[in-house]
Each structure stands twice: as C-alpha cells, then as structure tokens.
Amino acid sequence: MSSSPRTHAAPAATPTNACTVTPAGAAWLTSAETYPQGLLADWRARPTAPAVLPCGTVFDVVSVDAVFGRRMVDRLWHEGPGSGPVATHRGRVLLFTAPGTARRLPSLLRWEEWSPAVPSLLCHGAGDAVTVPPLTPRHDLDDRLASRWLVAPDTRSPRLPGPEVVLWACVRAARTAARSAVRISIFPRGDQSAKVYDVSRRR
Template sequence: MAIVPLPRRPLDPSDGSGGITRGVPGDIACDAVRQWYENDLDWATVPGTPVHLLTGLRFDVLDVPAEAGVAALRHLGPLPGAGSPVAVHGGRALLLVAAGSAEELPGLLEWLDWGGLDLDLTAVGTGGHMVAPTPPGGAGRLGGVLREAGSQGAAEWLRPPEPGREVEPSLPTMSALGGGGGAPDLVRVVDTVATHCHRVRLRRAGTRPAAFS
C-alpha cells in the first residue's frame, strides 16, 4: 500500500506564518523541540526545519478534519487508553494510533462498509511523517526558548503525550479487538471517526445526516 503523506505544506518559519519571533534564531527553537521529542519521548525525527516526526515506528496517524476528529473523541467518551495523543494542525485532527494501523485502514473501511466513500480520512504510516506539534506548555528546560520563539509551527497538542510514559499502550490497536487490553479498539475508533467524517461532508454539502448514536 502506498503511503499517503499529510496533504499540507509544512509551515516555513521564515515566511511569517511559523510564529518564530524576530531576534530569536529559528534553529534554536527547532533544536529545543527536536531534543524534547528525541530525548524526553524517544521519538524519531526527520532532519530539517520545521521538525517532523517519523511515523510507522512508534505510532501511525489518522488524519481527519478537525471537526470530525473532535466530535469522534467526544462520542467515544472515556475509554481504556483514552489518553492516546491527538494533535490539531491546519484544520485537521491527527490521531495517533498503533504502528501498522495505516496498512489496516483500507481493509477496515471496506469491512465497516465505508469503502468507496470519499471520507477525507487518510492514514500515515511507514515512510511518512507529521509536523511536530509544539511541546505542551513549554515546560521544563524548553520554557524560555519556546516562550521567546513562539510555536515552531501551527500544530498543537490537543491531548499531548507524557514524557516518561510509554505511548504505545494507550494507542488504538487491532489487537484490542474483543479483548481486555489497555488500548482502545482500533475498529471502534475508525468506525466512529469515519462516521463523523461522513457527517461533516454531508453537512458541508447541505445534506442532513442521519442520526448517529
């Protein structure tokens, strides 16, 4: 399966949209962001500016309209592993799911009878990347640099990862299907997200969606 990259141009901190203030070298802020992800979370990054995170190693990403992603999270409610990280970027929600999920997505959508519909739902896995959201709260040693430099991009954590805690057990996974693991069921997450993606598209097209419970 071909990996579909995130359908947005990475923000360029030199073009005025990246939030890097004058007088603070952008590479200092980017280095601080990179160190936070690599040292505090042990996540692989992609060389270059702005910082991007490699997918397919520790996690894959479901990329959906922000409206659909937030509605899906609200509908799912409290779940085991409900602390799985979620970011927002450029009107999109980026839901972290277990590595390998991107390969499962087409088959899952077919099995759930969503195949053939344009849901504006993509997955990024092995060989892909996502822009690195600003570390939450500018905490710890990053505080001074990030307060002065601002966001390294428009991406922000809606539900951030926690340094010192393994992210994998909290991620939606196929192995949770039918069974008692700590992570939520990927099938339920994908079905809920797909439903809300469909609702968003119908609403934007002026068609009243069917009730979803």
C-alpha cells in the first residue's frame, strides 16, 4: 500500500519561531478545556508549569518513540506538508493531529506493509488527556525527560495533519530507518544513533 499526503505541492518551510508559544497558540490549546479562560489565566500565572488537556475535540495526539518520532517530523518538514504542533514529553514525541486521527490511524497502519517497522504508537483521542509543555520552558530539568515544544502552536487555527498524512510520515520514517540500518551494517561507525532533527533550527 502506498500512502501520500492529500496536499503535497512543495516541502514546507521550517517555522521561524518554532519553540515559542504565542498568545494565540495558548488560546488554541486551552480551547480544548470546558472553561478555557480560567485555565488560560492559571497557566499564564504559572507559565513554567505543564498543563493537562483533553483530546478529541480540538486535537488528537499521537505519541511516538523519540527517535522514530523525530524521523517522522523530519519527513513532514522536508518532503511533506509540514506538521501541526509537536512536543516532547518523557522521552516521546507528541504529534498534535486532527480530531479523529487517534481512531482511524491504527486501522490504516494495519493495512500498511511497513507497519511492523513502526514502533508502537499511542493514539490519544476522545476520552483521553495528555500533558503538554509549559508556555515558558524550564532550563533546570533533565532535557531528555523535560516537556518542551519542537513546533509550538502559534495560531488559533493550526493546520493539523489527519490520519493519512501521519500514516505517510510513518511509512517514510520506516523507510529511512531501513536505509540507515543497511548503511550502518555495511559501513559501521562508532556512533550509530539516529540523526536528531529539531525543526527549531534556522535555515
């Protein structure tokens, strides 16, 4: 089965202020809550604290192994339409996706021949909640475990990838991993870790 994003005119540009949550982005995040204004006021009063937000109405979240997740983000920004907000939390990458993605993605992935090469995905949708990074990052925590934004929300209406686009990114990341494994097996190197891609870098 071959998967491709629905719209794929040209590689997306890397966001200029990828790690900065704007006021509009904070308003979008808190709109997932029943009483968003109260939460937004509390969050602004403690901007270095993470927040727990419900999924299923404003966004779904797909949680992926850190290395594989960064490969997915790499493919989305270099070959695809870009991503919605992306965060890291406790060593995993959190992809913010369109509502309904958590329900459809697992069944789509089961049909894909590359699915055995995709690490276990945790799909959070209706009835679930996730911890999102603080508005202002803390620098006194272990960076490997700290919650932080890779692509922070910066608008009240971010373009969120749906299940087909996320599936496409999974397949591309799996192919990249397979090619890397072949190269490593033929040309062994001292450091065989995957390339770490941070979309906050400037071009």
